Amino acid sequence: MTETTHHRICPLCEACCGLEIKVDSGKVVSIRGHATDVLSAGYICPKAVALKDLHEDPDRLRTPLIKRIGVFEPATWRQAFEEIERRLPPILARHGRNAAGVVVGNPSAHKIGLLTYFGKLARALGTKNVFSASTLDQMPRQLASGLVYGHWLSIPLPDIARTDYLLVIGGNPLVSNGSMWTVPDFRGKARDLRARGGKLVVVDPRRTETATMADTHHFIRPGSDVFLLAAMVQTLFARDRVQLGSVAGWVNGLDAVREAIQPFTPEAVSARCGIAANTIEALALSLVDAPRAAVYGRIGTCTQEFGTLASWLIDVLNAISGHLDQPGGTLFAKSAAFAANTAGRPGVGKGIATGRHHARVSGAPEVYGELPMTCLAEEITTPGDGQIRALVTVATNPVLSAPDGPRLATALEGLDFMVSLDIYLNETTRHADVILPGLSPLEDMHYDVAFPQLSWRNHARYSGPVFPKQEDQPEEWQTLLRLAALVQGKGIDTDAGLLDDAQFAEDAERLFGAKAPDLIAATAHYKGPMRSLEVALRTGPYGDQFGAKPDGLTLEKVIASAAAGGIDLGELQARIPEMLRTPSGKIELAPPTLVADLERARADLGRPVPDLVVIGRRDVRTNNSWMHNLRTLAKGPFRCTALVHPTDATRLGLVEGSQAELRNGARTVRAPIHITEDMMPGVVSLPHGWGHDLPGTRLQLASQRPGANLNALLDDQLRDPLSGNAVLSGIPITLHPVESAA
Ligand code: SF4
Numbered sequence: 001m002t003e004t005t006h007h008r009i010c011p012l013c014e015a016c017c018g019l020e021i022k023v024d025s026g027k028v029v030s031i032r033g034h035a036t037d038v039l040s041a042g043y044i045c046p047k048a049v050a051l052k053d054l055h056e057d058p059d060r061l062r063t064p065l066i067k068r069i070g071v072f073e074p075a076t077w078r079q080a081f082e083e084i085e086r087r088l089p090p091i092l093a094r095h096g097r098n099a100a101g102v103v104v105g106n107p108s109a110h111k112i113g114l115l116t117y118f119g120k121l122a123r124a125l126g127t128k129n130v131f132s133a134s135t136l137d138q139m140p141r142q143l144a145s146g147l148v149y150g151h152w153l154s155i156p157l158p159d160i161a162r163t164d165y166l167l168v169i170g171g172n173p174l175v176s177n178g179s180m181w182t183v184p185d186f187r188g189k190a191r192d193l194r195a196r197g198g199k200l201v202v203v204d205p206r207r208t209e210t211a212t213m214a215d216t217h218h219f220i221r222p223g224s225d226v227f228l229l230a231a232m233v234q235t236l237f238a239r240d241r242v243q244l245g246s247v248a249g250w251v252n253g254l255d256a257v258r259e260a261i262q263p264f265t266p267e268a269v270s271a272r273c274g275i276a277a278n279t280i281e282a283l284a285l286s287l288v289d290a291p292r293a294a295v296y297g298r299i300g301t302c303t304q305e306f307g308t309l310a311s312w313l314i315d316v317l318n319a320i321s322g323h324l325d326q327p328g329g330t331l332f333a334k335s336a337a338f339a340a341n342t343a344g345r346p347g348v349g350k351g352i353a354t355g356r357h358h359a360r361v362s363g364a365p366e367v368y369g370e371l372p373m374t375c376l377a378e379e380i381t382t383p384g385d386g387q388i389r390a391l392v393t394v395a396t397n398p399v400l401s402a403p404d405g406p407r408l409a410t411a412l413e414g415l416d417f418m419v420s421l422d423i424y425l426n427e428t429t430r431h432a433d434v435i436l437p438g439l440s441p442l443e444d445m446h447y448d449v450a451f452p453q454l455s456w457r458n459h460a461r462y463s464g465p466v467f468p469k470q471e472d473q474p475e476e477w478q479t480l481l482r483l484a485a486l487v488q489g490k491g492i493d494t495d496a497g498l499l500d501d502a503q504f505a506e507d508a509e510r511l512f513g514a515k516a517p518d519l520i521a522a523t524a525h526y527k528g529p530m531r532s533l534e535v536a537l538r539t540g541p542y543g544d545q546f547g548a549k550p551d552g553l554t555l556e557k558v559i560a561s562a563a564a565g566g567i568d569l570g571e572l573q574a575r576i577p578e579m580l581r582t583p584s585g586k587i588e589l590a591p592p593t594l595v596a597d598l599e600r601a602r603a604d605l606g607r608p609v610p611d612l613v614v615i616g617r618r619d620v621r622t623n624n625s626w627m628h629n630l631r632t633l634a635k636g637p638f639r640c641t642a643l644v645h646p647t648d649a650t651r652l653g654l655v656e657g658s659q660a661e662l663r664n665g666a667r668t669v670r671a672p673i674h675i676t677e678d679m680m681p682g683v684v685s686l687p688h689g690w691g692h693d694l695p696g697t698r699l700q701l702a703s704q705r706p707g708a709n710l711n712a713l714l715d716d717q718l719r720d721p722l723s724g725n726a727v728l729s730g731i732p733i734t735l736h737p738v739e740s741a742a
Contacts, residue, residue: 002024003024005021007019007034007037007565009448011051011110011111012110014182014451015176015184016039016461017033017039017048017184018034018040019032021051027056028442028466031051036564038459039455039459040185046633047627050630050633054440055440055443060423060440061437062470062473064077064436065080065432066079067432072435077473080434082492083433089486089489096386098128098386099388099389100487101131101391102127102394104131105132105396106396106624107626109451110441111446112533113444114395116449116477117529120481121394124484125484125487129371131371131373133373134368135719135723135724136303136401136402137725137728138725139720139725140722140723140725142723143308143311143723144308144312146351147593148312148589149587150341150350150588151340151352151581152368154579155180157333157454157456158181158329159292159326159330159456159571161189162327162328163198163292163328163329164197164198164290164293164328165286165292166296168200168202169204169295169298169301170310171297171298172208174190174212179299180298183456190210190213191213194213199216199290200213201217203218205220205300205615206678207219208678209620219680220275221272221682222615223304223305224269225310226306226309229316230309230601231269231280232283232317233284233316235284235285236288236321243322244319245324247325250580251587252590257316257589264598265277266278271609272605274680284321288321288322290323292323292326292328294323303729304720305718305720307723309597312594324587325576332576333453333454335540336536336543336553336558337533338450338536340581341453341580342541347578348580348585349582351581352368354722359372359375360385361378361379362375374404374718374726375724377410390416391418392419393419393422393428393429393432397429397624397626399426399428400625400711401625401688401689403711403728404716405427405709406712408716420435420436422436426698427692439469442467443467443469444465444476445530447461447462459568460553460561477500477528504520504531505520519535538555597721611734612683612684614684614731615683615684615685615730616685616686618687621633622639623689624688628701628705629701629702630701631701634702634705638707640686641673642672642685643674643679643684643685643686645677645683646677648679648735654735655675656673657672659672660738662686662713663713664731664732667714669686671686671707684733689710690707691707691712693706711728714726714728718731
């Protein structure tokens with residue numbers, strides 16, 4: 001056989017690196033970085049080569065499964081849809097549309113079919129009970145962006161290629177290669193920053209891999225980022241150092257911020273943060289003194305009770321230090337397709353709304369069309385009108401990745417019916433009645449919908465399938481459409497292609513009016529997400545506008561560029577005011593809900609610091625819960641360890657390598673101890689996504705080294721009230737040698 005070369009965007013994390021995959025005789029023979037990829041220039045991390053393991057994993061599901069008398073049996077697609085039709089619509093008919101819940105997970109962000117068609121299923125179900133992984137770790141960032149700039153995905157990104165000073169708070173981009181910021185080879189870019197005389201400063205309760213290469217690292221008490229950030233803002237006002245730079249004419253609310261921030265002096269917050277007042281002042285002044293500087297915050301700043309406030313204050317800091325919308329400061333990407341901040345009238349929009357409905361049990365407000373994932377279990381178990389009795393899950397494993405997984409597992413067992421679209425029989429899908437397998441990423445075409453909106457450089461890249469899919473296997477968008485048709489009573493023989501044509505025609509009519517017939521004719525050679533992509537690219541900011549700009553982008557041109565590494569659309573540029581979508585056409589620096597929420601933070605300032613708290617941790621060889629079954633990544637030292645500072649280990653009687661029990665009230669997990677000065681005293685770190693020792697899964701390799709489930713320790717009642725995001729960081733625990741615990 002002949003070796004062939006394929007180019008693929010890595011679907012395993014937000015860095016979206018370009019891969020070069022060589023195939024011979026139907027097998028992957030090598031996976032390398034694609035040297036000319038316009039975004040990643042040949043960089044890859046160890047996870048990329050595991051794509052071969054994922055594709056070949058004998059545990060990866062290749063046929064639908066139906067549970068009969070508690071045992072999963074292989075089924076045909078027809079049998080699977082018949083079973084769903086037999087059981088799901090009657091529940092909705094009897095109990096109403098809100099009797100269905102739908103949950104979507106992180107991997108769907110790397111599948112254009114899932115990302116662009118999940119909403120069609122949710123709308124067909126007609127339920128308010130929509131949940132996603134966004135409320136586990138990123139909704140605060142999105143809500144702050146929505147309130148300040150008018151859209152949920154308008155995220156200011158550090159212009160790392162040109163900055164002189166990068167302050168990273170609660171993030172570890174050296175390991176993640178960016179999150180809510182697509183920046184492959186962060187290490188190389190940070191090295192360049194330092195080589196040109198710039199500074200990298202990290203604030204984190206752990207001396208992370210990023211902190212290890214930084215010029216300066218400051219420990220901070222978990223959950224106190226909001227106080228540090230507020231005090232830095234206060235310092236710039238108090239020292240009369242506020243400068244808005246080029247966005248000065250576009251800012252509303254500066255005086256409101258000045259007034260609201262007054263109580264948060266460095267002296268007032270110092271003890272809570274564990275950072276000296278003069279250090280806080282110096283951090284603020286370094287930022288404003290640097291000609292080109294950016295503040296970036298991530299997981300640690302989001303997964304806490306004040307996540308939205310912290311995300312907002314990062315934006316305030318970037319703005320009032322003169323670095324917002326500046327080369328070398330923070331800039332907004334201009335995505336070639338699917339970005340709301342390039343659509344419609346430039347510079348003004350509807351803004352965002354939250355609380356259009358509320359969770360039935362907790363009353364938590366809807367945010368970005370979703371309810372908090374931490375409400376899911378109680379929405380299933382609490383009787384009454386609107387109780388969730390049937391659940392559809394899509395590429396998600398909340399039993400391991402959401403707080404109080406054991407409670408959720410019990411809740412899932414009580415459902416009348418559950419269907420999962422997933423590639424594994426995992427800790428969540430084991431509760432399903434029907435599992436519909438997704439495609440291997442190597443069988444699927446792809447274009448990143450979300451990540452070009454978050455990328456360090458503008459680009460357009462497409463990946464074709466490396467391998468053909470099995471003949472009877474539907475595309476994932478077709479599966480979602482068939483499910484949508486089924487719950488709308490259209491039967492299981494609905495042709496997904498015809499349904500899609502009809503929906504596309506409707507959308508075209510609504511969006512393009514009299515031009516719709518021309519649009520439909522011009523795109524007739526594409527189906528499903530390919531057609532959506534063609535329309536988005538051609539009508540997007542670089543598009544050919546269907547012939548009006550002949551040099552502009554089309555899907556055909558983007559496909560043709562795959563072997564060359566995609567189309568480079570240049571470095572990020574200043575975009576204010578045209579990217580704003582607020583009703584005022586201004587940057588709303590002081591959204592009333594956020595200013596009001598500062599009072600909650602002020603009232604909390606005096607809360608005693610717990611003796612010991614737990615935080616999570618990202619490892620370069622894992623990503624959430626779903627990569628522990630891949631041989632390449634499972635090799636080497638066991639990574640699910642609890643990191644403890646030596647002083648804590650000594651006072652608690654813990655020794656290196658011993659087992660310890662972490663306790664949060666009645667919740668307990670056990671993990672091996674690793675003693676390290678990389679931890680802040682009083683803080684323990686355990687990675688999340690582990691706990692593969694539950695019965696009924698089909699994850700042979702992962703179950704051999706299951707690890708401890710951090711989320712089993714956490715309380716699903718704790719959340720940021722504005723965004724609904726779970727509180728995962730800074731949870732008080734006690735730690736005990738297993739001997740004395742026994
Ligand atoms: S950093 Fe690794 S896992 Fe993430 S996209 Fe790049 S190669 Fe893939």
